[in-house]
Amino acid sequence: ISVSDLVDESFKRIHDVEEKVQAFLTLNEEQARAKAKQLDEKLTTEKEFGLLFGMPIGIKDNIVTKGLRTTCASKILYNFDPIYDATVVERLNEADAVTIGKLNMDEFAMGSSTENSGFQLTRNPWDLERVPGGSSGGSAAAVAAGEVPFALGSDTGGSIRQPAAFCGVVGLKPTYGRVSRYGLVAFASSLDQIGPITRTVEDNAYLLQVISGLDPMDSTSANVDVPDYVSALTGDIQGLKIAVPKEYLGEGVSEEVRQSVLQALKVLESLGATWEEVSLPHSKYALATYYLLASSEASANLARFDGVRYGYRTDNAKNLMEMYKQTRSEGFGNEVKRRIMLGTFALSSGYYDAYYKKAQKVRTLIKQDFENVFEKYDVIIGPTTPTPAFKIGEKTSDPLTMYANDILTIPVNLAGVPGISIPCGFVNGLPVGLQIIGKHFDESTIYRVAHAFE
Ligand code: GLN
Numbered sequence: 001i002s003v004s005d006l007v008d009e010s011f012k013r014i015h016d017v018e019e020k021v022q023a024f025l026t027l028n029e030e031q032a033r034a035k036a037k038q039l040d041e042k043l044t045t046e047k048e049f050g051l052l053f054g055m056p057i058g059i060k061d062n063i064v065t066k067g068l069r070t071t072c073a074s075k076i077l078y079n080f081d082p083i084y085d086a087t088v089v090e091r092l093n094e095a096d097a098v099t100i101g102k103l104n105m106d107e108f109a110m111g112s113s114t115e116n117s118g119f120q121l122t123r124n125p126w127d128l129e130r131v132p133g134g135s136s137g138g139s140a141a142a143v144a145a146g147e148v149p150f151a152l153g154s155d156t157g158g159s160i161r162q163p164a165a166f167c168g169v170v171g172l173k174p175t176y177g178r179v180s181r182y183g184l185v186a187f188a189s190s191l192d193q194i195g196p197i198t199r200t201v202e203d204n205a206y207l208l209q210v211i212s213g214l215d216p217m218d219s220t221s222a223n224v225d226v227p228d229y230v231s232a233l234t235g236d237i238q239g240l241k242i243a244v245p246k247e248y249l250g251e252g253v254s255e256e257v258r259q260s261v262l263q264a265l266k267v268l269e270s271l272g273a274t275w276e277e278v279s280l281p282h283s284k285y286a287l288a289t290y291y292l293l294a295s296s297e298a299s300a301n302l303a304r305f306d307g308v309r310y311g312y313r314t315d316n317a318k319n320l321m322e323m324y325k326q327t328r329s330e331g332f333g334n335e336v337k338r339r340i341m342l343g344t345f346a347l348s349s350g351y352y353d354a355y356y357k358k359a360q361k362v363r364t365l366i367k368q369d370f371e372n373v374f375e376k377y378d379v380i381i382g383p384t385t386p387t388p389a390f391k392i393g394e395k396t397s398d399p400l401t402m403y404a405n406d407i408l409t410i411p412v413n414l415a416g417v418p419g420i421s422i423p424c425g426f427v428n429g430l431p432v433g434l435q436i437i438g439k440h441f442d443e444s445t446i447y448r449v450a451h452a453f454e
Pocket of ligand 1: 109110111112134135154155156157158159160187294403406
Protein backbone atom coordinates (compact mmCIF):
# COMPACT_ATOMS: atom_id res chain seq x y z
CA ILE A 1 0.00 0.00 0.00
CA SER A 2 1.32 3.45 -0.91
CA VAL A 3 0.90 6.72 0.96
CA SER A 4 -1.26 7.95 -1.93
CA ASP A 5 -3.61 4.99 -1.37
CA LEU A 6 -3.81 5.81 2.31
CA VAL A 7 -4.55 9.47 1.72
CA ASP A 8 -7.06 8.46 -0.97
CA GLU A 9 -8.88 6.23 1.53
CA SER A 10 -9.07 9.09 3.98
CA PHE A 11 -10.65 11.47 1.46
CA LYS A 12 -12.97 8.76 0.16
CA ARG A 13 -14.28 8.21 3.66
CA ILE A 14 -14.55 11.97 4.23
CA HIS A 15 -16.58 12.41 1.06
CA ASP A 16 -18.84 9.53 2.11
CA VAL A 17 -19.64 10.61 5.66
CA GLU A 18 -18.94 14.35 5.98
CA GLU A 19 -22.42 15.31 4.88
CA LYS A 20 -23.70 13.73 8.09
CA VAL A 21 -20.81 14.21 10.54
CA GLN A 22 -19.51 17.68 9.51
CA ALA A 23 -16.25 17.36 11.42
CA PHE A 24 -14.02 19.31 9.01
CA LEU A 25 -14.01 23.08 8.48
CA THR A 26 -11.30 23.04 5.80
CA LEU A 27 -9.91 20.24 3.66
CA ASN A 28 -6.30 20.25 2.52
CA GLU A 29 -6.93 17.86 -0.36
CA GLU A 30 -4.63 19.17 -3.08
CA GLN A 31 -1.63 19.67 -0.78
CA ALA A 32 -2.20 16.35 0.98
CA ARG A 33 -2.19 14.45 -2.31
CA ALA A 34 0.97 16.25 -3.44
CA LYS A 35 2.65 15.43 -0.12
CA ALA A 36 1.60 11.79 -0.46
CA LYS A 37 3.27 11.62 -3.86
CA GLN A 38 6.45 13.11 -2.42
CA LEU A 39 6.46 10.58 0.39
CA ASP A 40 5.90 7.73 -2.06
CA GLU A 41 8.98 8.91 -3.90
CA LYS A 42 10.93 9.15 -0.67
CA LEU A 43 10.05 5.50 -0.14
CA THR A 44 12.12 4.57 -3.19
CA THR A 45 15.02 6.99 -2.71
CA GLU A 46 15.68 7.18 1.02
CA LYS A 47 16.34 4.89 3.94
CA GLU A 48 15.09 6.91 6.90
CA PHE A 49 11.45 7.67 7.54
CA GLY A 50 9.53 9.70 10.09
CA LEU A 51 7.71 8.01 12.96
CA LEU A 52 4.30 8.83 11.43
CA PHE A 53 5.33 8.20 7.84
CA GLY A 54 2.34 8.69 5.52
CA MET A 55 -0.21 8.86 8.34
CA PRO A 56 -3.27 11.03 7.63
CA ILE A 57 -3.95 13.50 10.43
CA GLY A 58 -6.62 16.11 11.13
CA ILE A 59 -5.82 19.24 13.12
CA LYS A 60 -8.08 21.24 15.39
CA ASP A 61 -8.73 24.65 13.90
CA ASN A 62 -7.11 26.60 16.74
CA ILE A 63 -3.65 25.29 15.80
CA VAL A 64 -2.04 27.44 13.12
CA THR A 65 -1.03 25.90 9.80
CA LYS A 66 0.99 27.86 7.28
CA GLY A 67 -1.15 28.89 4.31
CA LEU A 68 -4.01 26.68 5.50
CA ARG A 69 -7.07 28.51 6.83
CA THR A 70 -7.24 28.62 10.64
CA THR A 71 -10.43 30.10 12.08
CA CYS A 72 -10.85 28.84 15.67
CA ALA A 73 -14.42 28.30 14.38
CA SER A 74 -14.92 32.04 14.82
CA LYS A 75 -16.31 34.54 12.33
CA ILE A 76 -13.66 36.96 13.55
CA LEU A 77 -11.01 34.76 11.89
CA TYR A 78 -13.14 33.62 8.93
CA ASN A 79 -10.43 34.54 6.38
CA PHE A 80 -7.23 34.00 8.37
CA ASP A 81 -4.41 32.16 6.60
CA PRO A 82 -1.45 31.92 9.00
CA ILE A 83 2.07 32.70 7.83
CA TYR A 84 3.72 30.04 10.02
CA ASP A 85 3.22 26.54 11.37
CA ALA A 86 2.66 25.75 15.04
CA THR A 87 5.56 23.80 16.55
CA VAL A 88 3.43 20.66 16.73
CA VAL A 89 2.64 20.99 13.01
CA GLU A 90 6.32 21.42 12.19
CA ARG A 91 7.06 18.27 14.16
CA LEU A 92 4.32 16.38 12.35
CA ASN A 93 5.83 17.44 9.05
CA GLU A 94 9.27 16.26 10.19
CA ALA A 95 7.66 12.95 11.15
CA ASP A 96 6.25 12.63 7.60
CA ALA A 97 2.57 12.81 8.60
CA VAL A 98 0.05 14.16 6.06
CA THR A 99 -2.30 16.98 7.10
CA ILE A 100 -5.77 16.16 5.77
CA GLY A 101 -7.63 19.23 7.03
CA LYS A 102 -8.76 21.43 9.89
CA LEU A 103 -11.37 20.31 12.39
CA ASN A 104 -14.44 21.98 13.83
CA MET A 105 -14.57 23.08 17.46
CA ASP A 106 -16.39 25.38 19.85
CA GLU A 107 -15.46 28.95 19.01
CA PHE A 108 -12.03 29.65 20.57
CA ALA A 109 -12.37 26.29 22.37
CA MET A 110 -15.09 27.61 24.66
CA GLY A 111 -17.70 24.93 25.11
CA SER A 112 -18.38 21.27 25.71
CA SER A 113 -20.45 20.26 22.68
CA THR A 114 -19.01 21.99 19.58
CA GLU A 115 -22.40 23.73 19.29
CA ASN A 116 -20.59 27.05 19.83
CA SER A 117 -18.87 26.77 16.45
CA GLY A 118 -19.49 29.89 14.41
CA PHE A 119 -19.82 27.80 11.25
CA GLN A 120 -21.38 24.34 11.50
CA LEU A 121 -22.84 21.64 13.69
CA THR A 122 -20.74 18.51 14.15
CA ARG A 123 -22.70 15.37 14.99
CA ASN A 124 -21.70 12.37 17.10
CA PRO A 125 -21.02 9.45 14.69
CA TRP A 126 -22.59 6.98 17.17
CA ASP A 127 -25.90 8.87 17.21
CA LEU A 128 -26.38 11.78 14.84
CA GLU A 129 -28.90 13.40 17.17
CA ARG A 130 -26.24 13.81 19.82
CA VAL A 131 -23.26 16.13 20.30
CA PRO A 132 -19.70 14.86 19.80
CA GLY A 133 -18.60 16.74 22.93
CA GLY A 134 -16.28 19.70 22.87
CA SER A 135 -14.45 21.73 22.38
CA SER A 136 -12.40 19.32 20.22
CA GLY A 137 -15.62 17.75 18.89
CA GLY A 138 -14.50 17.80 15.26
CA SER A 139 -11.26 15.98 16.14
CA ALA A 140 -12.99 13.23 18.13
CA ALA A 141 -15.82 12.80 15.60
CA ALA A 142 -13.41 12.59 12.64
CA VAL A 143 -11.42 9.82 14.33
CA ALA A 144 -14.57 7.97 15.46
CA ALA A 145 -16.08 8.15 11.96
CA GLY A 146 -12.91 6.70 10.42
CA GLU A 147 -12.12 9.85 8.43
CA VAL A 148 -8.60 10.08 9.89
CA PRO A 149 -6.70 7.72 12.20
CA PHE A 150 -4.96 10.60 14.01
CA ALA A 151 -6.08 14.02 15.17
CA LEU A 152 -4.82 16.84 17.36
CA GLY A 153 -7.08 18.53 19.88
CA SER A 154 -6.53 21.02 22.67
CA ASP A 155 -7.58 20.68 26.29
CA THR A 156 -7.99 23.68 28.60
CA GLY A 157 -10.71 22.20 30.77
CA GLY A 158 -11.49 18.77 29.35
CA SER A 159 -11.72 19.56 25.65
CA ILE A 160 -9.75 16.50 24.50
CA ARG A 161 -10.93 13.97 27.08
CA GLN A 162 -14.64 14.81 27.10
CA PRO A 163 -15.17 14.54 23.31
CA ALA A 164 -12.97 11.43 23.26
CA ALA A 165 -15.31 9.90 25.86
CA PHE A 166 -18.45 10.91 23.94
CA CYS A 167 -17.11 9.53 20.65
CA GLY A 168 -15.55 6.31 21.99
CA VAL A 169 -11.94 7.15 21.10
CA VAL A 170 -8.67 7.69 22.97
CA GLY A 171 -7.70 11.26 23.95
CA LEU A 172 -4.85 12.44 26.13
CA LYS A 173 -4.20 15.79 27.77
CA PRO A 174 -0.46 15.88 28.41
CA THR A 175 1.20 17.38 31.49
CA TYR A 176 1.22 21.17 31.29
CA GLY A 177 4.51 21.98 29.59
CA ARG A 178 4.95 18.62 27.88
CA VAL A 179 3.86 19.88 24.45
CA SER A 180 4.68 23.28 22.99
CA ARG A 181 1.80 25.75 22.76
CA TYR A 182 3.57 27.84 20.12
CA GLY A 183 1.00 28.34 17.38
CA LEU A 184 -1.96 27.25 19.51
CA VAL A 185 -4.32 30.23 19.57
CA ALA A 186 -4.38 31.06 23.27
CA PHE A 187 -7.57 30.63 25.29
CA ALA A 188 -6.33 30.30 28.90
CA SER A 189 -2.55 30.14 28.70
CA SER A 190 -1.94 28.61 32.13
CA LEU A 191 -4.22 25.66 31.29
CA ASP A 192 -4.05 25.08 27.51
CA GLN A 193 -2.34 21.93 26.20
CA ILE A 194 -2.36 20.33 22.75
CA GLY A 195 -2.82 16.55 22.75
CA PRO A 196 -3.45 13.46 20.60
CA ILE A 197 -6.81 11.87 19.72
CA THR A 198 -6.69 8.40 18.14
CA ARG A 199 -8.54 5.09 17.99
CA THR A 200 -5.96 3.10 19.97
CA VAL A 201 -3.67 3.74 22.90
CA GLU A 202 -0.67 2.66 20.84
CA ASP A 203 -1.40 5.23 18.11
CA ASN A 204 -1.85 7.81 20.83
CA ALA A 205 1.59 7.07 22.24
CA TYR A 206 3.17 7.44 18.78
CA LEU A 207 1.53 10.80 18.22
CA LEU A 208 2.51 12.15 21.65
CA GLN A 209 6.07 11.00 20.98
CA VAL A 210 6.23 13.18 17.89
CA ILE A 211 4.76 16.38 19.37
CA SER A 212 6.39 16.32 22.85
CA GLY A 213 9.43 18.10 24.16
CA LEU A 214 11.10 21.42 24.87
CA ASP A 215 10.53 24.26 22.41
CA PRO A 216 12.50 27.51 22.62
CA MET A 217 9.44 29.27 21.14
CA ASP A 218 7.29 28.47 24.20
CA SER A 219 8.78 29.46 27.55
CA THR A 220 6.25 27.28 29.38
CA SER A 221 7.35 24.14 27.56
CA ALA A 222 9.37 22.02 29.96
CA ASN A 223 12.96 20.88 29.75
CA VAL A 224 12.11 17.32 30.76
CA ASP A 225 13.32 14.30 28.81
CA VAL A 226 10.74 12.66 26.57
CA PRO A 227 10.69 8.92 27.25
CA ASP A 228 9.87 6.28 24.66
CA TYR A 229 6.11 6.09 25.19
CA VAL A 230 5.55 3.14 22.91
CA SER A 231 7.99 0.96 24.82
CA ALA A 232 5.95 1.65 27.98
CA LEU A 233 3.11 -0.44 26.53
CA THR A 234 4.17 -3.65 28.22
CA GLY A 235 0.77 -4.84 29.39
CA ASP A 236 2.27 -5.33 32.85
CA ILE A 237 0.40 -3.55 35.66
CA GLN A 238 1.23 -6.01 38.44
CA GLY A 239 1.37 -4.16 41.79
CA LEU A 240 -0.05 -0.92 40.37
CA LYS A 241 -1.74 1.24 43.04
CA ILE A 242 -4.93 2.94 41.90
CA ALA A 243 -6.78 5.71 43.73
CA VAL A 244 -10.49 6.20 43.08
CA PRO A 245 -11.74 9.59 44.34
CA LYS A 246 -15.11 9.30 46.01
CA GLU A 247 -16.00 12.72 44.57
CA TYR A 248 -15.76 11.18 41.07
CA LEU A 249 -18.34 8.46 41.63
CA GLY A 250 -20.78 10.48 43.71
CA GLU A 251 -23.72 12.73 43.07
CA GLY A 252 -24.38 13.69 39.46
CA VAL A 253 -22.60 10.66 37.97
CA SER A 254 -25.10 8.34 36.30
CA GLU A 255 -25.50 4.82 37.65
CA GLU A 256 -24.58 3.24 34.29
CA VAL A 257 -21.38 5.26 34.07
CA ARG A 258 -20.48 4.31 37.64
CA GLN A 259 -21.04 0.62 36.83
CA SER A 260 -18.84 0.82 33.70
CA VAL A 261 -16.01 2.32 35.76
CA LEU A 262 -16.32 -0.33 38.50
CA GLN A 263 -16.25 -2.98 35.79
CA ALA A 264 -13.03 -1.52 34.37
CA LEU A 265 -11.49 -1.51 37.86
CA LYS A 266 -12.31 -5.22 38.12
CA VAL A 267 -10.41 -5.87 34.91
CA LEU A 268 -7.39 -4.00 36.29
CA GLU A 269 -7.62 -5.97 39.55
CA SER A 270 -7.60 -9.22 37.61
CA LEU A 271 -4.33 -8.05 36.03
CA GLY A 272 -2.66 -7.53 39.42
CA ALA A 273 -3.54 -3.94 40.32
CA THR A 274 -5.21 -2.83 43.57
CA TRP A 275 -7.51 0.11 44.18
CA GLU A 276 -8.72 2.13 47.14
CA GLU A 277 -11.12 4.97 47.62
CA VAL A 278 -9.52 8.36 48.29
CA SER A 279 -10.71 11.96 48.55
CA LEU A 280 -9.90 15.06 46.54
CA PRO A 281 -11.67 17.34 49.02
CA HIS A 282 -11.46 20.59 47.03
CA SER A 283 -13.05 19.09 43.89
CA LYS A 284 -16.28 20.89 44.59
CA TYR A 285 -14.59 24.25 44.00
CA ALA A 286 -12.97 23.25 40.71
CA LEU A 287 -15.72 24.41 38.35
CA ALA A 288 -16.04 27.87 39.88
CA THR A 289 -12.26 28.25 40.05
CA TYR A 290 -11.80 27.16 36.46
CA TYR A 291 -14.50 29.32 34.91
CA LEU A 292 -13.15 32.35 36.74
CA LEU A 293 -9.48 31.80 35.86
CA ALA A 294 -10.08 30.62 32.31
CA SER A 295 -12.38 33.57 31.56
CA SER A 296 -9.90 36.02 33.07
CA GLU A 297 -7.07 34.73 30.94
CA ALA A 298 -9.31 34.60 27.87
CA SER A 299 -10.40 38.22 28.30
CA ALA A 300 -6.76 39.27 28.05
CA ASN A 301 -5.79 36.83 25.29
CA LEU A 302 -8.71 37.74 23.04
CA ALA A 303 -7.94 41.46 23.19
CA ARG A 304 -5.76 40.98 20.11
CA PHE A 305 -8.75 40.42 17.82
CA ASP A 306 -9.44 44.04 16.97
CA GLY A 307 -10.03 44.03 13.22
CA VAL A 308 -6.78 45.87 12.54
CA ARG A 309 -4.18 43.29 11.63
CA TYR A 310 -6.06 40.21 10.49
CA GLY A 311 -9.46 38.57 10.36
CA TYR A 312 -12.87 40.16 10.16
CA ARG A 313 -13.36 43.93 10.11
CA THR A 314 -16.74 45.65 10.18
CA ASP A 315 -17.75 47.71 7.12
CA ASN A 316 -19.81 50.31 8.84
CA ALA A 317 -17.76 52.13 11.45
CA LYS A 318 -17.24 55.89 11.45
CA ASN A 319 -14.10 56.05 13.59
CA LEU A 320 -11.44 53.80 15.14
CA MET A 321 -13.20 53.21 18.46
CA GLU A 322 -16.41 52.26 16.70
CA MET A 323 -14.44 49.96 14.40
CA TYR A 324 -13.00 48.02 17.37
CA LYS A 325 -16.37 47.75 19.06
CA GLN A 326 -18.35 46.77 16.01
CA THR A 327 -15.79 44.32 14.74
CA ARG A 328 -15.82 42.49 18.07
CA SER A 329 -19.62 42.68 18.49
CA GLU A 330 -20.17 41.24 15.02
CA GLY A 331 -17.21 38.83 14.99
CA PHE A 332 -17.50 37.04 18.34
CA GLY A 333 -20.30 34.63 19.27
CA ASN A 334 -22.32 34.76 22.49
CA GLU A 335 -20.27 32.33 24.58
CA VAL A 336 -17.04 34.13 23.76
CA LYS A 337 -18.60 37.47 24.69
CA ARG A 338 -19.88 35.98 27.94
CA ARG A 339 -16.38 34.83 28.89
CA ILE A 340 -14.75 38.15 27.95
CA MET A 341 -17.25 40.06 30.08
CA LEU A 342 -16.85 37.69 33.01
CA GLY A 343 -13.07 37.79 32.81
CA THR A 344 -12.88 41.53 32.43
CA PHE A 345 -15.12 41.94 35.45
CA ALA A 346 -13.08 39.52 37.57
CA LEU A 347 -9.84 41.32 36.71
CA SER A 348 -11.11 44.84 37.21
CA SER A 349 -9.74 46.92 40.05
CA GLY A 350 -11.62 46.45 43.29
CA TYR A 351 -12.66 42.92 42.31
CA TYR A 352 -9.29 41.38 41.55
CA ASP A 353 -8.57 40.26 45.13
CA ALA A 354 -12.07 38.95 45.72
CA TYR A 355 -12.25 36.85 42.56
CA TYR A 356 -9.05 36.30 40.60
CA LYS A 357 -6.65 36.14 43.54
CA LYS A 358 -9.05 33.97 45.55
CA ALA A 359 -9.41 31.58 42.62
CA GLN A 360 -5.62 31.32 42.31
CA LYS A 361 -5.43 30.29 45.96
CA VAL A 362 -8.10 27.63 45.53
CA ARG A 363 -6.26 26.38 42.46
CA THR A 364 -3.23 25.73 44.68
CA LEU A 365 -5.40 23.74 47.12
CA ILE A 366 -6.76 21.62 44.25
CA LYS A 367 -3.23 20.97 43.04
CA GLN A 368 -2.21 19.90 46.55
CA ASP A 369 -5.13 17.43 46.67
CA PHE A 370 -3.58 15.63 43.71
CA GLU A 371 -0.05 15.78 45.14
CA ASN A 372 -1.27 14.20 48.38
CA VAL A 373 -2.92 11.30 46.57
CA PHE A 374 0.07 10.76 44.30
CA GLU A 375 2.34 10.30 47.33
CA LYS A 376 0.74 6.89 47.81
CA TYR A 377 -0.77 5.92 44.45
CA ASP A 378 0.44 5.55 40.86
CA VAL A 379 -2.71 6.68 39.05
CA ILE A 380 -6.13 8.12 39.78
CA ILE A 381 -9.09 6.55 37.98
CA GLY A 382 -12.68 7.65 37.49
CA PRO A 383 -15.19 8.44 34.76
CA THR A 384 -14.36 11.13 32.19
CA THR A 385 -17.88 12.57 32.19
CA PRO A 386 -20.94 12.18 34.44
CA THR A 387 -23.07 10.89 31.53
CA PRO A 388 -22.64 9.72 27.93
CA ALA A 389 -23.17 12.16 25.02
CA PHE A 390 -26.21 14.41 25.43
CA LYS A 391 -28.68 15.48 22.74
CA ILE A 392 -28.03 18.38 20.39
CA GLY A 393 -29.72 21.46 21.86
CA GLU A 394 -30.20 19.86 25.28
CA LYS A 395 -27.89 22.23 27.17
CA THR A 396 -27.59 25.26 24.90
CA SER A 397 -30.08 27.43 26.75
CA ASP A 398 -28.38 27.08 30.14
CA PRO A 399 -24.62 27.70 30.21
CA LEU A 400 -24.31 26.43 33.79
CA THR A 401 -25.57 22.92 32.97
CA MET A 402 -23.15 22.91 30.03
CA TYR A 403 -20.28 23.90 32.36
CA ALA A 404 -21.27 21.18 34.87
CA ASN A 405 -20.42 18.53 32.30
CA ASP A 406 -16.72 19.34 32.84
CA ILE A 407 -16.71 18.61 36.55
CA LEU A 408 -14.47 15.50 36.29
CA THR A 409 -11.99 16.79 33.72
CA ILE A 410 -11.33 20.36 34.89
CA PRO A 411 -9.47 19.58 38.17
CA VAL A 412 -6.80 17.84 36.07
CA ASN A 413 -6.09 21.04 34.11
CA LEU A 414 -5.99 23.11 37.28
CA ALA A 415 -3.42 20.71 38.75
CA GLY A 416 -1.43 20.57 35.48
CA VAL A 417 -1.21 16.77 35.57
CA PRO A 418 -1.80 14.48 32.55
CA GLY A 419 -5.03 12.54 31.94
CA ILE A 420 -6.40 10.22 29.29
CA SER A 421 -9.88 9.10 28.32
CA ILE A 422 -10.29 5.61 26.88
CA PRO A 423 -13.50 3.79 25.96
CA CYS A 424 -14.82 1.50 28.71
CA GLY A 425 -18.13 0.17 27.46
CA PHE A 426 -21.48 1.37 26.22
CA VAL A 427 -24.70 2.62 27.75
CA ASN A 428 -27.71 2.42 25.40
CA GLY A 429 -25.38 2.24 22.42
CA LEU A 430 -23.35 5.28 23.51
CA PRO A 431 -19.68 5.04 24.48
CA VAL A 432 -18.54 5.67 28.07
CA GLY A 433 -15.10 7.11 28.86
CA LEU A 434 -12.70 5.98 31.58
CA GLN A 435 -10.32 8.65 32.83
CA ILE A 436 -6.83 7.72 33.98
CA ILE A 437 -4.88 10.55 35.62
CA GLY A 438 -1.12 10.41 36.27
CA LYS A 439 1.68 12.24 38.02
CA HIS A 440 3.40 15.22 36.40
CA PHE A 441 5.29 14.07 33.28
CA ASP A 442 4.30 10.44 33.87
CA GLU A 443 2.29 9.88 30.68
CA SER A 444 4.08 6.53 30.34
CA THR A 445 2.29 5.02 33.34
CA ILE A 446 -1.06 6.30 32.04
CA TYR A 447 -0.40 4.64 28.69
CA ARG A 448 0.71 1.40 30.34
CA VAL A 449 -2.54 1.20 32.30
CA ALA A 450 -4.69 2.23 29.33
CA HIS A 451 -2.98 -0.29 27.07
CA ALA A 452 -3.74 -3.10 29.51
CA PHE A 453 -7.33 -2.97 28.16
CA GLU A 454 -6.33 -3.45 24.50
N1 GLN B 1 -15.87 23.19 28.46
C1 GLN B 1 -14.67 23.90 28.78
C2 GLN B 1 -14.87 25.36 28.50
O1 GLN B 1 -15.83 25.67 27.89
C3 GLN B 1 -13.60 23.27 27.99
C4 GLN B 1 -12.65 24.17 27.34
C5 GLN B 1 -11.44 23.49 26.76
O2 GLN B 1 -10.91 22.53 27.30
N2 GLN B 1 -10.96 24.06 25.67
O3 GLN B 1 -14.12 26.21 28.90
